[in-house]
Amino acid sequence: MRWTLKLLPEKEKITSLANELSISPILAQLLIQRGIESYDEAKKFFRPTLKDIHDPFLMKDMDVAVQRIEKAIAQEENILIYGDYDVDGTTAVSLVSSYLKSYYPQIATYIPDRYQEGYGISYQGIDFAEDNNFSLIIALDCGIKAIDKVAYASKKGIDFIICDHHKPGPEIPKAVAVLNPKREDCTYPFDELCGCGVGFKLVQALGARRQQSIEELIPYLDLVAIAIAADIVPMNGENRVLASLGLKVLNEQPRTGVKALIQNFKKKTLSITDVVFVIAPRINAAGRIKHGNYAVELLTEMDLETAEVLAAAIEKNNTERKELDQKITQEALAQLVENKEEDNYTSVVYQEDWHKGVIGIVASRLIEKYYRPTLVFTKSGDYLAASARSVSGFDVYEALDKCSQWIEQFGGHKYAAGLTLLPENYQAFKKAFETVVKETITEKSRSPEIRIDAALDLCDISPKLYRIIDQMAPFGPMNHKPVFCTTSVRDNGYGKQVGADKSHLKLNLIDGSDPKTYNAIGFGLGSKVSLIENSFDIAYTLEPNEWNGVTSIQLVLKDLKKEEI
Known part of the structure; x- marks a missing residue:
């Protein structure tokens, strides 16, 4: 692994921000590296609010999209909500359909079959719309390149509203409206929304026309947070606001389907990491193993008992997915060797x-x-x-x-x-x-790279430092969890390989003359046990570790290497 230390900001900037915010120079450095250089920027970063969510009508074609949906409702048309079978697509379909159904009954959903139809808008889906008298399709997380499909639907008298976030091609489909912040002719202030995020902007615009406040739409943000985490879009700007507020909904008042999915999860508070590794794979498993419709059913179900049955079925799908994943990975590795x-x-x-x-x-x-x-x-x-x-x-x-x-x-x-x-x-x-x-x-x-935010002495690690770093969450692209490095550390002699296959490394670290020891765990680093006999360098993040009711700060090692002299 290559260790790359990020550029150190100007010393004057670090000192100025540290004084203005009454924080340590290390924390000031971390914030400046994330583009935060003033009190006001720090306030917006640490305390995201609804005021930081942009006006949806700044997005090109949003007014046209809203008018077409309002016309469909006024004329009692059937509306089909169409989306991809992954997490972003199924959450987007669940969000938009559940919102529209709250005041208009003639709404149905459609998720293409991964195996029979493939990704995106399909001719089969359009034929389904025609056969069932749908005159408007709202496509979510797909459609930006569906030029032929949209033309095919148009000949059948079916209109399209496309809500997508993928990079457009040289030609835009001739839909009634194409909502995509990545359009060259779109001046929306933030162009890194996920598909569900674009769907939320449509809901926000529809709500505004119905005199609804943004506060009334907060319950839908749990789905947006799940999609942001799963789609690995940048965790800055509007995404950070939507993810932060959505995580709060997930932890305080999750929708029934999500509650059924996570009720056996032992952690008290879900983080974005938990969403990525616990919630997202299970939602994805439905589309991977059976059909994405199961995910939409779960995410829109209001009855807890029914949701628990759906969640149990999806859990089985996820177990099957894991087994297939392991088997095929071994076969693929063998093929490369062969x-x-x-x-x-x-x-x-x-x-x-x-x-x-x-x-x-x-x-x-x-x-x-x-x-x-x-x-x-x-x-x-x-x-x-x-x-x-x-x-x-x-x-x-x-x-x-x-x-x-x-x-x-x-x-x-x-x-x-x-x-x-x-x-x-x-x-x-x-x-x-x-x-x-x-x-x-x-x-x-x-070669894989570890990007290191700052060099740190172990004695600088404190509850206050960790507390403020924790408030920098949610983490993701453009706001990764800070990675530190410390050079010339030693193990106190009790370090050892752990795990059934000895693949992990558990250490008790000493830095210089400081007598204090620092607990560290290196997942998958068991093979590097020989390096701890002498001084070595470490790259790590900080995590809380609870043992016997006592919470301490633990170093989670990303890599260790022989001390560079």
């Missing part, structure tokens, strides 16, 4: 019977082993379908674009994408992708 591709610039693997619902997770697992752009393919009808995942600093979407002659369809983000191609083009694509990555990836992007 093909002598361990030293490639990419990992591209294919097996026709791999479960399409978990290939994205498997791609991420392969990156943990071989740190490089990765694609995992499986058979999907007459095509091969893949999930792509990338590494820090490398744009896999652009790389796929350079291989587009071999691809039937692709879409996604810088770090995650999906594609389909014809089986006969697989080998040519694989060769082209390897060539493109080899020619464009930087040496930095070929």
Whole structure:
């Protein structure tokens, strides 16, 4: 791992902010690194409020979208809420449909089948709308590239409102309204909303027209917080406000479906990390193993007993997903070894019977082993379908674009994408992708990096320091949990490998002449036990650790290495 120390802000800036906020220079440094340089900016950062949520009508086409929905309601049209099968899509559909149903009954939802229809708007979904007399489709978390599909619907007399956050292509679909802050002609102040976030802006606009206050819409923010966490969008600007307020709803008054999903979770307070690792995988599991409709049913269910039955079924889906994930990962790793591709610039693997619902997770697992752009393919009808995942600093979407002659369809983000191609083009694509990555990836992007916010002496760790760092949450891209490094530490002699397979490392650290010991845990670092015989350097985050009713601060090691002299 490469350890990269972030640029140290100017000393004068650190001193000035530390004095203004009455905090330590280390904390002032952390805030400046996050673009916070004044009291007012710090207040907005630490105390997000509803006042920091932007006017939804600043988004292009929002007024047109609201007018079309109001017209549909006035004329008693049937409205279909359509969304993708992942967490962002299913939460967005649940949010918009439950809001509209609160005052208009002619609302239905549609989640495409991952295996029969694939990602995004499908012809099958439009045919369903026609067969069931829907004249308006509100598409969430998809649709920005559905030019042909929207035209197909238009010929059938079906209007589209698209609410998306993915990068638009050179042409925008001819829908009634296209809500997407990433549109070049959209001047909305924040362009990193998730799909559910764009859905919330639509609800906010509809509410404003109905003379509803923003306070009345707070109960819907639990879904927005889940989507923000799961979709790994930047945790700054409006996303930070929506996530903070949504987390509060999740912890204080979660909707019935979420309550059923987390009732066996032992932690008293959910963090964004808990949402990412506890709630999101379970919601995702429905679409991966069975159908995304189950997630929408759960998230919109009002009766607790019914919700508990749905949650139990989704829990089974999640268990099955884990088993498939482990099995396919082992098969994919074996394939790379068998093909002598361990030293490639990419990992591209294919097996026709791999479960399409978990290939994205498997791609991420392969990156943990071989740190490089990765694609995992499986058979999907007459095509091969893949999930792509990338590494820090490398744009896999652009790389796929350079291989587009071999691809039937692709879409996604810088770090995650999906594609389909014809089986006969697989080998040519694989060769082209390897060539493109080899020619464009930087040496930095070929090894995992730990970005360190600040160097710290262990004696500087205090309850006050941790308390303020904890208030910097929710963490995520653009506001990662602070990572510190301390050099020349020693173990007090009681450090050891722990865990059933001895894969973790538990240490008691001493820094310099300070007699105090500091508890540290290094998950997955058990193989580095030999390094603790002498002085060594550590990179870590700070976490609370409760034992026998006593809470202390624990160092969670991200890496350790031989002391640099």
